[in-house]
Each structure stands twice: as C-alpha cells, then as structure tokens.
Amino acid sequence: MTLLGTFALWTGLLLGAWAMLVGFSGRWHAQPALAVSVTRATHAMFAVMLVASAALWKGLISHDFNIEYVASYTSRNLPDYFIVSAFWAGQKGSLLFWAVVLSGFSSAAQWLTSARYRALLPYVAAVTSGVVSFFIVVMLFASNPFERLPFTPPDGNGLNPQLQNIGMIIHPPMLYLGYISITIPFAFAIAALLSRRVDTGWLHAIRKWTIMSWLFLSIGIVLGMWWAYVELGWGGYWAWDPVENASLLPWLTMSAFLHSVMIQEKRGMLKRWNMALILGSFLLSIFGTFITRSGVIASVHSFTQSNVGYFFLAFLLIAGILGFTLLYTRWDRLEADVQLESMVSREAAFLFNNLLLVGIAFSVLWGTLFPILSEAVRGTKITVGPPFFNKVNVPLGLLLLMLTGIGPLIAWRKASTANLKRQFTWPVLTGLVAGIAMVATGSRDFYAVVAIALGAFTTGTLVQEFARGTRARHKMYGESWPMAFGQLVARNRRRYGGYIVHAGMVIMFVAFAGMAFKTEMEATLKPGETATLKSPYGHTYTFTHLGVSQFEQLNRVVTQASVQVSKDGKPVGVINSEKRQHFSEPAPGVRQKSFEPSTEVGIRSGLQEDLYIVYAGSVQGTEEAVYRFTINPLVLWVWMGGVVLVIGGLVTMWPGSAGAGVTRRAQAGYEVQLAGAGSAS
C-alpha cells in the first residue's frame, strides 16, 4: 500500500504540474480543449489524493507498524475512533489531509462555479493545483507519510494521551478545513488579477467559500478552546499560545473581509483592500502552518514540529511576493467606483471595524513574533505571554465590541442627526444601565464592567434591529409576529445571519469577562475531609473527598479521585477527576507504559459557573489526594456563544440567500431610485 500511496503522490504532482503549466500559460484562451483538460486534471488530482489517503488509512487500520507514521501515532490497543484522528495527529498525515481536502475543494470549485465565471476557472485550477503540488512536494521530499522502517516493531508508540479526546477528532480537521478553504478565494483573487476581470464578479463566485472558510475557522477555534479547557487542565480556554494565535490571525482578516466585501458589493469601494485581505488571509493560513510545524517559536503544540517549516517559509515568501506584485500591477484597475459620502455612515463604520480587526491581527502577529525580533535586535531571549497579549488586545477587543454595536445603527451613505438619535437611544441606555448595575453590585474589574456594558449596548442594538424589522413587516405585510420575524431573517439571511453572528460574539465577550472573577484553591484531603470555596455569586461550595479508586479501561489504567460536592449545604453530586496511565501491548499479556500519566479534569457545567476539579496526585501513594478546585464563571456561555455564532454563519450562507435578489436589485438600480441622490454604482 505504501508503494501505491507514493505512486499516487507522484501522479498527483504530475497532474498538478500540468494544470499549472496550462492554466498559467493562458494557452487555453486559444484552445478551449485545454481549459477542459485543466479542469479534468483537478478532478484527477483529487482522485489520486483519495487513493493516497486510502493507502494511509489501510496502514493505520491494519496496524502496519512497518510504516513509520503508523508506528509513531498508533498502537494495537488504540480505540478505533482514535485511529481516525491519528490520520492528522502527526505532521505527515496532516500534510496528506491538507492535500486531499484541498484537491477536493479545488475539484468542487471547478464543478460548482457558475458558468458566468468560467473564464476564471483555468487560472483558479492552476493556483489550487500549485498549492496542492507544494504539499505533495513537501511530503515526497521531506515528510513522506509512506516512509517504511528498516524493521517492524511489535507495537506502535500510541497516540499522545492529550490527543485521545473527542475534541481532537473534530477540532483539527475543522481548523484545517478553514485554513484550506481560504485557498479557493485566494485562487479566485489571483485569477481575477491575472485575467484583469477585477469587477465584483469574482466576489460573487467566492462568497460561499469565504463564509465557509470563516465558519470552519470559527468552529475549529471554538473546539480548540473547548479541548484546551477539558483536556489541558489549567482551567482556561485561551492562553495566547503561538499556535492559537496563528489560528486567530486568518479568522480576523477573514472577518474583516466579510464586512468590507459588502461595501464593494453595494458601493464599488475598497476593491484593493478586499483583494489585499484575501491575499493576506491565505498567507496567514500558511503562516499558521509554518508556526505549527517549524517550532521557530516555543509552543505547547510541540507534537508536530520538524524542519518542514522552512518549506512553508519559502512558500510563504514566494506566494506573498507574487501575489502582492500582481496586485500592484493591477492597482489602477481597482479604482473605487464612488467616493465615501459621509464620515457618519455605515461604510465609515465598516472601515473602522476593518481597521480594528486588521489592527488586532497585526497586534497578535506582532506579539507572536516579538520574541524573535527582540532576540535579533538585542540578542536577548524574552517571553511574550498572556499578560502582554491581554494588556494590548483586551482594549482593542472591547473597541471592536463597541463597533459591533454601532455599525448596524448607522445608515448607509449618510446618517442624519435625527437618525442617530432614534437609533442610539435605547442601546446606549441599555449599556449604561448594565454598566451601572455591575458597579452597584460591587464589580470593580474595569475591563469586565466595560465588557458587560458594551455587551448590553450591542445586544440592545441587535434586539432593536430585529424588533424594528419584524414590526415593519408586521405592519406592511400584515404578517403574524412569528411569520414576520421568520420572513425578516429568510428574506435577508446575510444581514440577519450576520446579526446572529454578532449575538454569538456578544455572548462570548461577556463570557470572557466572567473569567475575571474566577476563584481557585489547592487542597490536600484524606477521604471524608472537606474543603470549601466561595463562588463569585456568593455560593459556598463544599468539596468532600470520597476516595481514590483504580481500574483498567480500554488502553489505560485509571486512577479516579471522587469528590462529593454540595452548594450552600445542598448536595450537587459527585465529580470525578482522573489520572490516566496509557500502555501498549506489544505481545499478548505484555504491557509497556506509554507516555507520562495524563490528567482528566472533572467538570460540572452550569449557566452561572463551572466547577472545575483537578486531581493533582496522591500523597505517598495513598488515597490522600491533592486537588485544585476552580470555579469558572460563565464558561458554558462561551460554548453557547460559539453555537450561536455558527448558527448565524449557517443562516448567512444558506442557499437561496441574498445573493440573487441583491444582484437583481443592484442591476435594477435599486439604490439609485431609492436615494434619488445621484449614482451609487
């Protein structure tokens, strides 16, 4: 199977070379058959990547430990469902995963793109095939998943215990899908630049792709936070680790693009900016992979590091130079159709929103790279950890939250004073009341109070938008209230889906603020002994240590510490936290301990707060246990905010959304007739 896999990779490389050669040469303009050939090459490339993936799957499932990758990331007793995640647990597998998914997206882009944009497709195929080919080159020359060992070990090393978590089956592929799918908008952008068709057509072609990418990144990031929370055991979900930062960077620039693209679609402005955002997002997705793979910056995600990072660095530089040079050569063609009419307009609010999103991305990138810069300039190593990022980014995040509330309140083109007064009154009052209530109830954490107040302000904005829209439909069309609400969202999914996304963000920001009030303590308890901890809501939790038991489960010995919890004297239940010692079985009845014992946190989630219990270990091998008890306020709302955000994203990209209607309205000169104030496009 390894021979077949390697053969498939070489075939994929040849197909990619053909697609690039023909696609970029432009000879298909004269010979349409060549355009068909390029399209078919992308489909064939997908097919051979599937064959390569099947070859690796076969090795994983059949425990072929002669394959170095299989021996490194699996063992005989690894539960089947974790064999799935072993495919992307290591670098070699994740490179293949990237290649197969991208070739699938590339094929889908050729297949699904409307005939109107056919002229762009050979270029698109050339770009996507180039990127797939790059991954194949990395696999063939530096990190081959089909590499065989000179001997066959009786058992594999097994999967890192921290990766033996359900979150790791979903989180990495989601993040990869986000990173990978950015390639399609990037390919269309390059195609538009190469073909000089830089009108808004290419934006329509990539609309679903950009939202999908953003959605996958969002899901991947939130799942990563959840995994960190339940698996790493430090009691938080975001540590500003370089790899976490790397996932945030393209998310920020894609978020900026999703806002600014509306200005281009509606007003024909920001063409250069949008092009730059797409190019930048793609480069940042590659940068994220470079950070993850190279180990150039210290990270807790050290399980995938190797020297292939420098392949990515070279690719990053080449793609960046070519992309931005191309943009520069088409600069004049990307002139805005109209100029901004007023500083007090939604366009201006979107521009400042973009400034902040890109500014935060820059700030995160700056902080991530500053240790390297410092070492280069001063020759001194420094650490840039959470205190730095919180100091720099929390104020920017709050400003962004404020703009999230302001943007929808300002009219397009130009807002009058009366309009501003009418729009802002209730949201501002809501925010003020929330802020005052927080201070009155004793909250003294400045950022937390501001976050809650701004969250309330933005919620006020969103509620007002939904309420006014629903009321308008109810009055104008005589629809029932629920029908009016449903139709409001269904008729303009992009706008109201976007508002639902904003609601998700507000929920998450408020939940982030909750962590300012977390409380924790360490305690050593013998069976029957208790410890008490007061929660930020004033509840008193009593933790009674019940005992420690040991048993075998799947591929591990579990040491489980049990705690009886009561809240204000009333029993809540038993929470277990574990130590897991994984082992491999090279032969029947022979066991070898693999990895250090890992910790499984005991969590009881509630709407107000989470009880987070970590069994740190035992004193001198007895049942006397050392615990860390933590009360984390509002954490459940982080995940709920994530779900709302994803629902909003799905509403936005649901088929039959605004696209056709908006296009037709724009073609009909809708805005011109409504405004009666000169041409808008």
Next chain:
Amino acid sequence: MTTRRDLLRRGAAAGIVVLGGPLLLSAQQQEPLAGQGEAGLLRDPVSAGRARERATDRDNDEFVKALEHRLQCTCGCTLDIYTCRTTDFTCTYSPQLHKEVLALQDEGKTGDEIIAAFVAKYGEDVLMAPKAEGFNIAGYVVPGVAILTAGAVLTAILRRRSLTRQAALAGAAPGASVEANDPGVPVLPGGTGTPEELARLERELRELDP
C-alpha cells in the same frame, strides 16, 4: 441420631457453600483496587503520577499566586509557574521554582525584589511579559501606535473625500442626502421615506425578492 432439624441445618450449610461459595470467592477475586481505610494505599501508585506533597495555605496565597503568574516555568512548557505547578503534574521544575518564590518571600523580599531575583538568576525570558523598558517598549507601543496612525490617516482621507463628495453633490442636487438603510429591509411608515417612496420600495421588493 440425625434429627430432621440437623438435616435441614446441614442442607442449608451445604446450600450456602454451593451457592454462596463462588460469590464469596468472586468477591475475594474482585477485591477493589481502591485504597483501604481512611487513607489506604493505592495498588498502583506509579499510574497515579508523581507523588505529591501536601498543599499548604501558602500555596493558595494570593500574593504568591500573582507573582507566579508573572514568572515562566523553566521546563520549556511556556506556562507560568503557578499554572504549570497546578496543571502539569509531571513537571519537576515548577514545584522547585515555587519553593524558591516562598524562600525569597521568607527572606522578606517584596514582589518586585523576588521578580528581580528571578531575572538575575534565570534571565529576562523568565518573565511572562517583558518589562516595558528599552526596546521592549516597542513591543507594547507599536500595535497601538500603528492602529492610531492608521486610524488618523483613514479619518483624514475619509474626511477629505466626503467633503469633496458633498461639495460635488451640493452642486448637482441640493439637499439630496437621505437615510438609505439596507435594501433588504422595509422601512417603517413614518420613518425616513415619503409614502410615495415607500410604496415604490414595496413594489420593487415584491418584484425583486425571490
């Protein structure tokens, strides 16, 4: 002579042995792995990880915690000392560093003096965030300055363009400014549009919406 009662007793005893024996035996075989007694021994202490020392009140001292959040563990994990010692229970560095913090506190050193002692011993990268001095100031200031500068430039450009545009509009169609909301949303009667505009808008929406 065996009475009927003896027979029943023997039968019951035999029954207990036959039926209960395996149960008793299995109970012995299924001896719980958990410790016995108030703080019994674990059967496999190695699987429970590194042996821990008892936590003390000083481990929960807010001053100590705050200091340890500012100092990085030297094991290479990228976590601060407090987080590492309460999370990565395989690390042997963070408990030691914690003891160093406590020892320095016992010597009567202030928080800043303890931090300085750590920097002197382990180097500047022991700090979780660089001190805002010298070149490090750039680390803190550059993002904010970049955003403010970009904001100022953006504002200036937008202001200039909007003034130019308004001047052009004033010449072409005086008083033409409107509040045009998103085209997908009906505007409330009595809002910003005239009844004629609203009627036209409604007609267009019915015609154009899918």
